[in-house]
Amino acid sequence: MDRLEPHPVTGGPSTSPATPGGGWPGDPASAATPVARTAARVRRLASSAADVAELQARISVCRACPRLVRWRESVAREGRRAAFADQPYWGRPGPSFGDPEAEVLLVGLAPAANGTNRTGRMFTGDSSGDFLWAALHRTGWAALPTSVGAGDGQRLEGMRVVAAVRCAPPGNAPTGAERATCAPWLARDVELALPHLRVVLCLGGIAWDAALGAARDLGWEVPRPKPRFGHAAEVPLRTPSGQVVRLVGCYHVSPHNTFTKRLTPAMLDEVLAGLRG
Numbered sequence: 001m002d003r004l005e006p007h008p009v010t011g012g013p014s015t016s017p018a019t020p021g022g023g024w025p026g027d028p029a030s031a032a033t034p035v036a037r038t039a040a041r042v043r044r045l046a047s048s049a050a051d052v053a054e055l056q057a058r059i060s061v062c063r064a065c066p067r068l069v070r071w072r073e074s075v076a077r078e079g080r081r082a083a084f085a086d087q088p089y090w091g092r093p094g095p096s097f098g099d100p101e102a103e104v105l106l107v108g109l110a111p112a113a114n115g116t117n118r119t120g121r122m123f124t125g126d127s128s129g130d131f132l133w134a135a136l137h138r139t140g141w142a143a144l145p146t147s148v149g150a151g152d153g154q155r156l157e158g159m160r161v162v163a164a165v166r167c168a169p170p171g172n173a174p175t176g177a178e179r180a181t182c183a184p185w186l187a188r189d190v191e192l193a194l195p196h197l198r199v200v201l202c203l204g205g206i207a208w209d210a211a212l213g214a215a216r217d218l219g220w221e222v223p224r225p226k227p228r229f230g231h232a233a234e235v236p237l238r239t240p241s242g243q244v245v246r247l248v249g250c251y252h253v254s255p256h257n258t259f260t261k262r263l264t265p266a267m268l269d270e271v272l273a274g275l276r277g
């Protein structure tokens with residue numbers, strides 16, 4: 001049996017990985033949340049999720065990619081970074097974080113093994129997230145300049161953070177099959193956001209491709225040939241009802257890009273400020 005350890009923000013006890021409904025602060029799931037174990041079941045559970053809360057609960061217990069389930073849980077149990085060895089790890093797929101009535105969906109690539117996979121919140125617990133949250137706060141989207149985990153008071157106004165793939169992959173590299181299996185979760189997140197949605201912001205080319213795939217799956221008009229990803233690239237996408245959603249690209253906030261200054265704070269601020277209506 002997994003042992004109980006205190007959550008680093010709230011002090012509440014949790015296993016690693018967190019048991020659905022077992023007390024992890026902000027856990028969207030319960031013991032009764034249905035679990036997807038196949039790609040077909042992901043499709044069914046995604047399309048039948050009634051609202052954002054139900055969708056995130058289902059995402060957070062998904063087990064459809066065996067390689068990723070093994071990896072996320074092995075990191076949570078015995079592969080922790082030394083600095084976090086005494087705290088519990090979420091060890092489950094990352095649910096979205098932010099405003100359920102967001103006008104902007106920010107799409108990342110996938111959780112980091114010692115970031116979201118540890119904290120349970122998107123872009124939280126690693127240097128990529130630190131870079132992003134500081135910019136989100138500077139540009140007025142986030143209430144606080146840092147994100148630690150549930151219970152820290154962080155809030156997003158008008159924005160919700162999602163990802164192309166919801167489980168931490170080895171080497172930050174999901175396979176094509178894993179990306180395809182996870183795609184219906186993103187498509188449903190986009191669909192549920194649609195009544196308020198103006199912009200889909202994609203951090204990196206994989207997020208860009210995933211967002212375009214979701215748009216196609218939802219029957220939106222997507223230009224051909226496929227629009228190319230680039231920093232500050234922008235393409236209008238039209239839904240079947242005629243609603244126009246801006247697809248915006250931004251270099252990913254990975255250390256590879258930020259340490260080399262390929263992406264600077266000023267560049268990120270400019271993109272984030274440009275999302276305002």
Ligand code: SF4
Nearest residue numbers: 062064065166167182
């Ligand atoms: Fe489920 Fe997506 Fe994680 Fe695969 S990557 S197990 S589809 S949440």
